[in-house]
Amino acid sequence: MPTRPRPSSGVTIGDVAAAADVSRATVSRAFSRPELLRPETVDHVKAVAERLGYTANRAAQALSTGRFGNIAMVVPDVANPFFPPMVRTVQSRAEQADLAVFLGDADESAEREAKLAARFSPQVDGFILASPRLSAERIWELADKRPVVLVNRDVEGIPRVLIDSSGGMTEGVVHLKRLGHRRIAYLAGPRDSWSDQQRRSAITRAAAAAGMEVEVIEVGRPSYTAGRSAVSALVAAGATAAVAFDDVVSQGVLAGLELRDIAVPRDFSLMGCDDTLAALTTPAMTSVSAASAAAGTAAADLLVRMLETGRAEPERLTVATHLVVRATTGPAAG
Amino acid sequence: MPTRPRPSSGVTIGDVAAAADVSRATVSRAFSRPELLRPETVDHVKAVAERLGYTANRAAQALSTGRFGNIAMVVPDVANPFFPPMVRTVQSRAEQADLAVFLGDADESAEREAKLAARFSPQVDGFILASPRLSAERIWELADKRPVVLVNRDVEGIPRVLIDSSGGMTEGVVHLKRLGHRRIAYLAGPRDSWSDQQRRSAITRAAAAAGMEVEVIEVGRPSYTAGRSAVSALVAAGATAAVAFDDVVSQGVLAGLELRDIAVPRDFSLMGCDDTLAALTTPAMTSVSAASAAAGTAAADLLVRMLETGRAEPERLTVATHLVVRATTGPAAG
DNA sequence: ATGAAAGCGCTAACAC
DNA sequence: GTGTTAGCGCTTTCAT
Numbered sequence: 001m002p003t004r005p006r007p008s009s010g011v012t013i014g015d016v017a018a019a020a021d022v023s024r025a026t027v028s029r030a031f032s033r034p035e036l037l038r039p040e041t042v043d044h045v046k047a048v049a050e051r052l053g054y055t056a057n058r059a060a061q062a063l064s065t066g067r068f069g070n071i072a073m074v075v076p077d078v079a080n081p082f083f084p085p086m087v088r089t090v091q092s093r094a095e096q097a098d099l100a101v102f103l104g105d106a107d108e109s110a111e112r113e114a115k116l117a118a119r120f121s122p123q124v125d126g127f128i129l130a131s132p133r134l135s136a137e138r139i140w141e142l143a144d145k146r147p148v149v150l151v152n153r154d155v156e157g158i159p160r161v162l163i164d165s166s167g168g169m170t171e172g173v174v175h176l177k178r179l180g181h182r183r184i185a186y187l188a189g190p191r192d193s194w195s196d197q198q199r200r201s202a203i204t205r206a207a208a209a210a211g212m213e214v215e216v217i218e219v220g221r222p223s224y225t226a227g228r229s230a231v232s233a234l235v236a237a238g239a240t241a242a243v244a245f246d247d248v249v250s251q252g253v254l255a256g257l258e259l260r261d262i263a264v265p266r267d268f269s270l271m272g273c274d275d276t277l278a279a280l281t282t283p284a285m286t287s288v289s290a291a292s293a294a295a296g297t298a299a300a301d302l303l304v305r306m307l308e309t310g311r312a313e314p315e316r317l318t319v320a321t322h323l324v325v326r327a328t329t330g331p332a333a334g
Numbered sequence: 335m336p337t338r339p340r341p342s343s344g345v346t347i348g349d350v351a352a353a354a355d356v357s358r359a360t361v362s363r364a365f366s367r368p369e370l371l372r373p374e375t376v377d378h379v380k381a382v383a384e385r386l387g388y389t390a391n392r393a394a395q396a397l398s399t400g401r402f403g404n405i406a407m408v409v410p411d412v413a414n415p416f417f418p419p420m421v422r423t424v425q426s427r428a429e430q431a432d433l434a435v436f437l438g439d440a441d442e443s444a445e446r447e448a449k450l451a452a453r454f455s456p457q458v459d460g461f462i463l464a465s466p467r468l469s470a471e472r473i474w475e476l477a478d479k480r481p482v483v484l485v486n487r488d489v490e491g492i493p494r495v496l497i498d499s500s501g502g503m504t505e506g507v508v509h510l511k512r513l514g515h516r517r518i519a520y521l522a523g524p525r526d527s528w529s530d531q532q533r534r535s536a537i538t539r540a541a542a543a544a545g546m547e548v549e550v551i552e553v554g555r556p557s558y559t560a561g562r563s564a565v566s567a568l569v570a571a572g573a574t575a576a577v578a579f580d581d582v583v584s585q586g587v588l589a590g591l592e593l594r595d596i597a598v599p600r601d602f603s604l605m606g607c608d609d610t611l612a613a614l615t616t617p618a619m620t621s622v623s624a625a626s627a628a629a630g631t632a633a634a635d636l637l638v639r640m641l642e643t644g645r646a647e648p649e650r651l652t653v654a655t656h657l658v659v660r661a662t663t664g665p666a667a668g
Numbered sequence: 669a670t671g672a673a674a675g676c677g678c679t680a681a682c683a684c
Numbered sequence: 685g686t687g688t689t690a691g692c693g694c695t696t697t698c699a700t
Binding site for chain 2 (some may be wrong): 010056057058059062063068070078081084085087088091095098100101102103104105107119120121123145224251255258280281282
Binding site for chain 1 (some may be wrong): 692693694695696
C-alpha cells in the first residue's frame, strides 16, 4: 500500500472526532447542521475543535458538496475610481453570506475577461461582471455554467444592475443649452462598453431635441492622459462645452484646458460622469451621479439570492441618475 | 449503498479517460506531466478532453495535492489610489504562475484583516499583505501556516517589500528649508501603519537636523475629507508648509486651503506622498515618489518564488524614493 | 441523536 | 510509457 507523504492540512475532522470521542459525521454536523445534535454534543465538539485549532479543509468540503463558497468579480480596471467602491460593497455583502471574493482585472480587454472567467469558473459559485466587454454569446455561455450578475451591461435573460446615466446626461444637455451653448462635444469611452453606448445615444438624442450640435470624439480607454490629449480635438471641433465619458477623462480634459489657458467655466464648460472625482477637482466638476457602491451591493445581493434559492428568476434593476451641478459649467463664451 | 445525487462538475477525468481509451492517470499526466507520456498520447488525450469540454475540478485537485492555486491579497482600502496599481501588478504576476487572486479589503482595521486572513487561509497557498495593521504576533501566526509577503511593513523573519519614503521625505524637508520655511506641519496617517511611523520619524529627524520646528497633526484614516478638515489645525499651528501622509490627504488639504483663500504655493507650501494623485491636481502637487506598482510585482515575485521553491530564505527588498517637485511648494510667505 | 461507510474527482506511488 | 489503486478530508445516506 502506498505511503506517500500526503499533504496534510494540519488538524482534520478525524482528529477532532477522535479527541472528542465521537464520529467524524458528528463533528461535521456540529458545524453544518447543529440542530441535528444534542446541544451539549455540539458544545463539546466545538470546544475540542477550538482547542485543537481545527479548520475545515475547504477543498474537501467543496469536493463533497459541489459548492465552493467563493465568487468572482471581474472589472475592466481597478484603478478606475468607478470600481473600487463597488468592489468594497460587493465584498462586504459577500462576506455576510460567507463567500470569499476573487477579483480579476481585465485591463479593459474582452479577451482577458474571458481568460479570467475560465480561470475562476472551476472554483466559484457565481460571477459578478462589472461593465464587461465580453460578447453576449460568451456571457450566455458563462451563465450557462454558473450564476452571473452583470453591472452596467444589459444582456437578455441575465440578471443585472444598471446605472442609467441617460437621465443625468439629458439634464446635463438641457443645462448646457440653458447656459447658451450651441455646439458641444462628447468625449466617448470604449465602444464595447454599455455605459458608453448608452451615454452616447442619450446625449445625441438630447442634443437633437434641444437643437444643438454634438461632435463625438473617441478617446478609447478612459484615462487621464486620454482626456488631456483629447483637448486639441475638442478645440478643433469648435465646441464651447464638452461632456466626458467619465470623471477620469473629464479630469484630464480639465488639465488639458488649463494647459492651453482656456478658463473653465469662463471660456469653456465641462461635464463629467459618475461623480467619482468631480467633487475633488479644482474647480469642482459638474457631473452625473452614479452610486457605484450601491450598484455593488445590489449586484452582490442578487447573486447571493440566486445562490441561496438556486437560480431564481433573473432580476433586473435599474438605478437612476441626476445631474450634479458644480463649478465647471457656465455661460457660453462670446 | 448510498445513491444520493452527487454534485457533478460535468465532465470528469474519468469521462475523458473512457472516451480516450486510457486510464485516468494518463489523462491526469497529459495535463500535469506531459513529458512522461508519448507525445501522441498527450495530443490524443488533450484533443478528447477539448472535445468533451473537460475542465479539471479544482477542489479535487487541491484535495489531492494540498495546493490550491490561489493566493490572497489583503489591502487596507482598495479605494485608496495607492493600492489599485499594486493590485493590478500582483494579479498579473500571479496569473503568470497560474494563481488566482482573492482580494480582501480590510477597511483600515486590524480586526478585519484577521478575519479575512482566517477566511482565506484554508484555501490559499500564500498571502500578500499590503500595509497590514495586524500585530507582529498575528503576522507570525499566519506566516506559520502559509507563506506571507508583506508590503510596507517590517516584521522580523517575514519576507517583505518596503517602499522607503524616508529618502524622499528628507529631501522634502530640505527643499522646504531652502525655500525659507521654518515651521512646518506633518499630517499624520494611521498610527498602526508602518509607512506612517516611518514618515513621521523621518520628517521629525530631518526637521531637527535642519533646525526647523514640526507640528504633528493626526488625521486618522487617510481620506480627502480628513485632509480638508485638518486645515484649521494647520492654520492654528502657525505652520507655513505642510507635508501630508499621502496624496489623498494632501489633495484634501489643497481643497481646504483654497476654501480659506490661502493661495498655494504663494501663502503656503504643500507636499504629498506616494505620488498617486499629485500630477493630476491643480496646481500639481510636490510629492514623494512611490512606485506601488513595482512593489506589487516584487511582492508577487517573492511569493511565487517561495511557493515554487518551498519556503526559501525570507527575502527582503527596499525600494528607494525621491522628491518630485511640482507646483505646490514655493518660498515661505512674509 | 449518533455512527458506519460510500464516494466527490483527482494525483502519485508503485507495478508492470 | 501506462495502468492500478489508495487515499486527500469532507458530507450525507442509511441504519441503528
